[in-house]
Amino acid sequence: MNHTQGPDIRDTKAPSGPIEERWEKRKFSARLVNPANKRKLHVIVVGTGLAGGSAAATLGELGYNVTSFCYQDSPRRAHSIAAQGGINAAKNYRGDGDSIHRLFYDTVKGGDFRARESNVYRLAQVSVNIIDQAVAQGVPFAREYGGLLDTRSFGGAQVSRTFYARGQTGQQLLLGAYQALERQVAAGTVTMHTRHEMLDLIVSDGRARGVIVRDMVTGEIERHVADAVVLATGGYGNVFFLSTNAKGCNTTAIWRAHERGAYFANPCYTQIHPTCIPVSGEYQSKLTLMSESLRNDGRVWVPLRKNDSRAPGDIPEQERDYYLERIYPAFGNLVPRDIASRAAKNVCDEGRGVGPGGLGVYLDFRDAIGRLGRDAVEKKYGNLFEMYERITGENPYDVPMRIYPAVHYTMGGLWVDYDLQSTIPGLFVIGEANFSDHGANRLGASALMQGLADGYFVLPTTIGDYLADGPYGDVDEEAVAEAEVKVRDKIERLLSVNGTRTPDSFHRELGKLMWDYCGMERTEESLRKALERIPELREEFWRDIKVTGTAEKLNQVLEKAGRVADFFDLAELMCLDALVRTESCGGHFRAESQDSDGEALRDDERFAHVSAWERTPGGPVLHKEPLEYEYVKMTQRSYK
Numbered sequence: 001m002n003h004t005q006g007p008d009i010r011d012t013k014a015p016s017g018p019i020e021e022r023w024e025k026r027k028f029s030a031r032l033v034n035p036a037n038k039r040k041l042h043v044i045v046v047g048t049g050l051a052g053g054s055a056a057a058t059l060g061e062l063g064y065n066v067t068s069f070c071y072q073d074s075p076r077r078a079h080s081i082a083a084q085g086g087i088n089a090a091k092n093y094r095g096d097g098d099s100i101h102r103l104f105y106d107t108v109k110g111g112d113f114r115a116r117e118s119n120v121y122r123l124a125q126v127s128v129n130i131i132d133q134a135v136a137q138g139v140p141f142a143r144e145y146g147g148l149l150d151t152r153s154f155g156g157a158q159v160s161r162t163f164y165a166r167g168q169t170g171q172q173l174l175l176g177a178y179q180a181l182e183r184q185v186a187a188g189t190v191t192m193h194t195r196h197e198m199l200d201l202i203v204s205d206g207r208a209r210g211v212i213v214r215d216m217v218t219g220e221i222e223r224h225v226a227d228a229v230v231l232a233t234g235g236y237g238n239v240f241f242l243s244t245n246a247k248g249c250n251t252t253a254i255w256r257a258h259e260r261g262a263y264f265a266n267p268c269y270t271q272i273h274p275t276c277i278p279v280s281g282e283y284q285s286k287l288t289l290m291s292e293s294l295r296n297d298g299r300v301w302v303p304l305r306k307n308d309s310r311a312p313g314d315i316p317e318q319e320r321d322y323y324l325e326r327i328y329p330a331f332g333n334l335v336p337r338d339i340a341s342r343a344a345k346n347v348c349d350e351g352r353g354v355g356p357g358g359l360g361v362y363l364d365f366r367d368a369i370g371r372l373g374r375d376a377v378e379k380k381y382g383n384l385f386e387m388y389e390r391i392t393g394e395n396p397y398d399v400p401m402r403i404y405p406a407v408h409y410t411m412g413g414l415w416v417d418y419d420l421q422s423t424i425p426g427l428f429v430i431g432e433a434n435f436s437d438h439g440a441n442r443l444g445a446s447a448l449m450q451g452l453a454d455g456y457f458v459l460p461t462t463i464g465d466y467l468a469d470g471p472y473g474d475v476d477e478e479a480v481a482e483a484e485v486k487v488r489d490k491i492e493r494l495l496s497v498n499g500t501r502t503p504d505s506f507h508r509e510l511g512k513l514m515w516d517y518c519g520m521e522r523t524e525e526s527l528r529k530a531l532e533r534i535p536e537l538r539e540e541f542w543r544d545i546k547v548t549g550t551a552e553k554l555n556q557v558l559e560k561a562g563r564v565a566d567f568f569d570l571a572e573l574m575c576l577d578a579l580v581r582t583e584s585c586g587g588h589f590r591a592e593s594q595d596s597d598g599e600a601l602r603d604d605e606r607f608a609h610v611s612a613w614e615r616t617p618g619g620p621v622l623h624k625e626p627l628e629y630e631y632v633k634m635t636q637r638s639y640k
């Protein structure tokens with residue numbers, strides 16, 4: 001796949017001046033819309049996870065006329081409900097040295113100096129408001145004996161700033177956002193459409209003006225127009241088929257917006273989470289996360305000897321290698337995810353992995369149970385232990401958990417400016433769907449923070465500046481009809497192939513290819529192989545896909561086929577992006593670029609930029625957004 005290089009892209013909305021004042025400055029300069037006019041302005045929000053749910057609720061509360069979509073049967077089933085471990089905020093309740101500046105610093109460093117300073121600083125500032133907002137909604141965060149909210153530590157930080165609700169933080173936060181959303185539904189400011197899938201973006205006179213959706217129950221194709229569109233449609237980790245994401249997570253909404261002109265930023269930045277239950281067989285279709293919070297008390301180890309088949313309890317202390325504590329004494333088991341994942345891969349590659357196929361390491365609570373008692377461990381992690389036991393049949397109170405890295409999060413997404421607006425005017429992108437504030441590696445507990453910062457606080461302010469010029473008048477009928485015809489044609493094409501293979505079988509094959517060639521470690525050779533094989537497999541897909549049923553009613557095979565078709569195109573762009581970025585940074589590890597200790601070696605001279613891809617009929621065009629660091633000095637990351 002060839003590409004060309006276009007002119008650099010700049011974030012023209014980011015204010016200048018002292019970093020602490022930039023968000024205040026932007027809030028003040030953003031134009032306001034008077035309350036009477038807000039009612040006349042219509043905003044479509046696609047997605048009801050933490051980002052979309054909080055955004056729709058807040059926009060409704062502000063008085064805008066909002067239409068919200070999700071493909072689940074209820075907004076509260078969005079994938080955000082799966083989040084387990086917690087949400088970061090610079091409250092410093094513990095007095096352990098935390099501050100907005102430290103959260104900013106940790107996040108820029110954690111992202112391996114590939115995120116924008118202005119955005120990350122704003123995220124750290126807004127983090128404190130999120131906790132207040134959630135508490136006011138009644139989110140039952142864990143509390144200490146004295147009544148203060150409790151916190152725990154997550155990777156990449158030496159302070160304890162992660163607020164949590166047992167192992168169900170996402171669920172509790174989502175219930176809060178959902179209640180706020182339903183309040184607006186009842187008030188008539190938000191109209192909710194569940195079980196509707198967005199299949200195209202309507203762009204009229206260069207502006208995002210609506211969406212084409214399919215009613216997943218009746219099959220009806222509907223058009224909805226508005227003055228602005230917000231995509232909060234989550235991440236695309238399921239391009240790897242096996243991931244910790246909910247099965248429904250997909251790229252269709254952002255990919256089709258990309259086809260309409262929205263640039264796609266850093267598509268290759270994928271987060272591999274170190275603590276997941278290892279793959280157990282060929283026919284598995286889902287991987288399960290064991291929350292990073294477990295690394296607060298669990299110790300990661302493998303046998304010192306290769307191919308040691310003894311049961312863990314029979315391996316004496318001096319024959320164990322607590323390799324994270326050994327290699328990274330300063331952060332120990334709490335190194336960031338990219339580092340912990342690669343370290344696990346390395347010990348397994350050395351032949352010291354445990355469990356079937358040697359693809360696993362131990363996460364051991366023996367010492368924590370000895371120190372704190374079983375009850376205390378159960379209070380903190382009980383539901384995670386239970387989930388582990390149900391899946392593996394092993395009791396982690398008695399034997400160490402076995403874990404292995406798995407695809408978990410995508411730092412890439414649609415390019416947005418400081419206002420969260422994409423390269424298509426009127427198209428805003430929030431939450432995991434945008435390329436976000438996490439650079440090349442997201443720190444644990446920062447996704448919920450970013451999604452809620454975007455939805456409750458940032459977007460509702462910045463979108464006003466765009467809407468202040470609205471209403472934008474009638475939408476060009478031709479643009480709507482063209483988008484609708486495109487959607488119908490694609491559905492028709494999928495149904496008419498009538499081949500022999502299921503969408504899942506293609507998806508599984510594509511996912512394996514991506515994991516093998518564009519997974520935890522990438523090389524020029526592996527990426528070139530993937531770029532050769534993906535178009536062949538895509539061609540096979542369009543020749544041999546079998547979609548049973550019809551388009552006129554519920555048809556999950558059809559839904560899947562459409563999503564897999566988009567995954568093919570996205571996979572190709574991911575591999576191209578990974579190929580062009582010959583440095584290693586964060587979750588993107590190019591084997592050719594490592595230091596003498598095997599750590600990721602950045603090339604700041606050539607790659608201190610965001611890669612923003614434009615899709616054109618002549619092939620992908622790469623635009624670079626240079627990244628500048630004024631407040632955090634770019635250094636080689638060290639957690640030793």
Ligand SMILES: Cc1cc2nc3c(=O)[nH]c(=O)nc-3n(C[C@H](O)[C@H](O)[C@H](O)COP(=O)(O)OP(=O)(O)OC[C@H]3O[C@@H](n4cnc5c(N)ncnc54)[C@H](O)[C@@H]3O)c2cc1C
Pocket residue numbers: 046047048049050051052069070071072075078079080081082083084085086087088169170196197198199232233234235244245246249250252253289408409430431432433444445446447448449451
């Ligand atoms: C197992 C697991 C545990 C996690 N734990 C944590 C944690 O402890 N802390 C943390 O910070 N992060 C955690 N994360 C990450 C975090 O949960 C996600 O990044 C975050 O919830 C994403 O929120 P979102 O609102 O952007 O998207 P989502 O919650 O994925 O919501 C997407 C929404 O978009 C809708 N949608 C998508 N496409 C379409 C379409 N085409 N048409 C209509 N609707 C569409 C869906 O219906 C849904 O409503 C975890 C992730 C996983 C997988």
